[in-house]
Amino acid sequence: MTRYVSEFRDPAIARRLCAEIKFLVTAPWVIMEVCGGQTHAIVRSGIDQALPPQVRLVHGPGCPVCVTPIEVIDQAIAIARRPETILCSFGDMLRVPGSHQDLITARAQGGDLRIVYSPLEALQIARENPGQQVVFLAIGFETTAPGNAMAVSLAAREGLDNFSLLVCHVLVPPAMRALLGAPDNRVQGYLAAGHVCTVTGLADYEAISRDYRVPIVVTGLEPNDILEGLVMVLRQLEAGEHRVENQYQRSVRPAGNPLAWGMVEKVFAVRDQKWRGIGLLPASGLGLREEFAAFDAARKFEVAAITPEESPLCISGLVLQGIKRPDECPAFGAGCRPEHPLGATMVSSEGACAAYFHYQRL
Amino acid sequence: MCLAIPGKVVRIYQEAGVSMGEVDYEGAVSRVCLEYVPEIRLGQYTVVHAGFALSILDEEEAQKTLELWRELLDKVEEIRPR
Ligand code: SF4
Numbered sequence: 001m002t003r004y005v006s007e008f009r010d011p012a013i014a015r016r017l018c019a020e021i022k023f024l025v026t027a028p029w030v031i032m033e034v035c036g037g038q039t040h041a042i043v044r045s046g047i048d049q050a051l052p053p054q055v056r057l058v059h060g061p062g063c064p065v066c067v068t069p070i071e072v073i074d075q076a077i078a079i080a081r082r083p084e085t086i087l088c089s090f091g092d093m094l095r096v097p098g099s100h101q102d103l104i105t106a107r108a109q110g111g112d113l114r115i116v117y118s119p120l121e122a123l124q125i126a127r128e129n130p131g132q133q134v135v136f137l138a139i140g141f142e143t144t145a146p147g148n149a150m151a152v153s154l155a156a157r158e159g160l161d162n163f164s165l166l167v168c169h170v171l172v173p174p175a176m177r178a179l180l181g182a183p184d185n186r187v188q189g190y191l192a193a194g195h196v197c198t199v200t201g202l203a204d205y206e207a208i209s210r211d212y213r214v215p216i217v218v219t220g221l222e223p224n225d226i227l228e229g230l231v232m233v234l235r236q237l238e239a240g241e242h243r244v245e246n247q248y249q250r251s252v253r254p255a256g257n258p259l260a261w262g263m264v265e266k267v268f269a270v271r272d273q274k275w276r277g278i279g280l281l282p283a284s285g286l287g288l289r290e291e292f293a294a295f296d297a298a299r300k301f302e303v304a305a306i307t308p309e310e311s312p313l314c315i316s317g318l319v320l321q322g323i324k325r326p327d328e329c330p331a332f333g334a335g336c337r338p339e340h341p342l343g344a345t346m347v348s349s350e351g352a353c354a355a356y357f358h359y360q361r362l
Numbered sequence: 363m364c365l366a367i368p369g370k371v372v373r374i375y376q377e378a379g380v381s382m383g384e385v386d387y388e389g390a391v392s393r394v395c396l397e398y399v400p401e402i403r404l405g406q407y408t409v410v411h412a413g414f415a416l417s418i419l420d421e422e423e424a425q426k427t428l429e430l431w432r433e434l435l436d437k438v439e440e441i442r443p444r
Contacts, residue, residue: 003368003370003407004367004368004407004419004424005367005368007424007428008427010431012435013431013432013434016431016434017431017434090412118393118394118395118412118413118414120380120395120413140411140412143411143412144411144412146398146414147395147411147412147413147414150395150397154380195409195411195416198416198417199416228431249420249423250419250421250423250424251409251419251420253417257398257399257417259397259399259400260398260414
C-alpha cells in the first residue's frame with residue numbers, strides 16, 4: 001500500500017492507542033468527528049466499537065453531498081434538462097434524491113450530464129463546446145472551493161461566456177459553532193477535519209475553542225490518526241483544559257495554504273447558507289462576488305423558485321447533527337438502502353448512513 | 363470528492379499557463395492542478411481534492427508521528443498507577 005497510508009494503519013499501534021484511551025478515561029465523554037471521511041474510517045475500521053463505553057463518538061455534518069440543499073439538486077436537474085446546457089458534476093451527486101428525481105434519471109431522460117473529477121475538466125468542456133452553456137455543480141467545503149475559484153478565475157481571464165457555476169459552498173467553523181450553541185448540545189470535544197484545516201489553517205478553530213471552552217484536535221484521516229486525535233482530546237477533557245492541537249502536522253500548517261485560500265477570497269464572499277437537514281446558518285457559505293456574477297448559474301438561468309419536498313421518513317438532519325445514529329432511523333436498511341436512498345446520507349461516499357450500511361451495522 | 367489519500371507526484375508540466383502534474387496512487391495516475399503548491403517537486407506526496415493539490419506532505423513531521431507511536435508501543439508493558 002502507498003506510503004503515508006499503511007504506516008498510519010498499523011494494527012499493533014491501533015491497539016496500543018486504544019489501550020491508552022481506556023487507561024486515561026475516568027468519566028463519560030461525547031466527542032464529534034466533523035469530517036465524513038473520518039466517519040467512514042471510524043466505522044470501517046471498527047474504532048467506535050473498540051472504544052471504552054464511556055467514550056461516545058457522534059458523527060458530524062462534514063459530508064458535502066449530504067448537506068447540499070435539496071433545492072440545489074432540483075435546480076441542477078432543471079438546468080440539465082434545458083436543451084442548450086451541459087451540466088457537469090462530481091459523480092457523488094448523481095444518485096442524491098431531489099424532490100422528484102435524481103440527476104441520473106434526468107440524464108436517462110435526455111439531459112446532457114457529464115461526470116468530472118475536477119472543475120478544470122468542466123472548464124475544458126466549455127472551451128470545446130462554445131455553442132453550449134456549461135454549468136458546473138460547485139458543491140463542497142473549504143477543500144473544493146480553491147479549485148472552483150481557480151476555474152472561475154481562469155474563465156474570467158479567457159473571457160469565456162458559456163461557463164458558470166451553480167454554487168453551494170459550505171464552511172465548517174460556523175456549523176461547529178451552531179452545534180455547540182444548540183440548547184440540546186452534547187458535544188464536549190471535536191476532532192476537526194484535517195483536510196479542511198490544510199486549506200484554511202487554525203485561526204477560526206482557536207476562536208471556537210476559546211468561545212465555547214471546548215477542546216479541538218485537528219486530525220488526519222487514517223485510523224491511527226483518529227485514535228491519536230481521540231487520545232489528545234480525551235487528555236484535555238480529563239484535565240479540564242480546552243485548546244486547539246494539531247495531530248495532522250504532516251499536512252496542516254497553522255496558516256493553512258494561503259495561496260489556495262487567497263484565491264477563494266478573491267472569487268467568493270461569505271454568505272448565509274442553507275444546509276440540507278440542518279437549515280439556514282448565518283455566514284456559513286460562499287457565493288460568487290459581484291465582479292464574478294456573470295459566472296453564477298443561479299442568476300443566468302433564473303432557477304430560484306422551486307419548492308423542495310423531502311422524504312417525510314428521513315431523519316438525516318438529526319444524523320448530520322450527531323443527535324441520532326443512522327441505525328436509529330426506522331427506515332435504515334428497510335425502506336432506505338443505497339440502491340433506493342431516501343436521504344443524501346445514504347448515497348454519498350462520506351454519508352454516515354452509507355457507512356453504517358456498507359460496514360453492516362444492521 | 364473528499365476521500366483523499368496522499369499521492370506521489372510523478373510528472374510536472376505546464377498547460378495553458380497553468381501548472382499541472384500527474385499524481386500516482388499505487389499505479390492509478392490522475393491529472394492534478396499544482397497551482398496551489400508551486401514549490402512541489404517530483405517524488406513528493408500531496409493531498410488532492412477535486413483535482414487540486416492542496417498541500418505537500420512533510421516527511422519530517424510524518425516520521426515524528428510514527429516515531430512517537432513506536433515509542434508508545436515500546437512502553438506497552440509499563441503499568442502506571444491511576
Ligand atoms: S437511513 Fe435513509 S431515511 Fe434514515 S436518515 Fe439515513 S438516509 Fe434518511
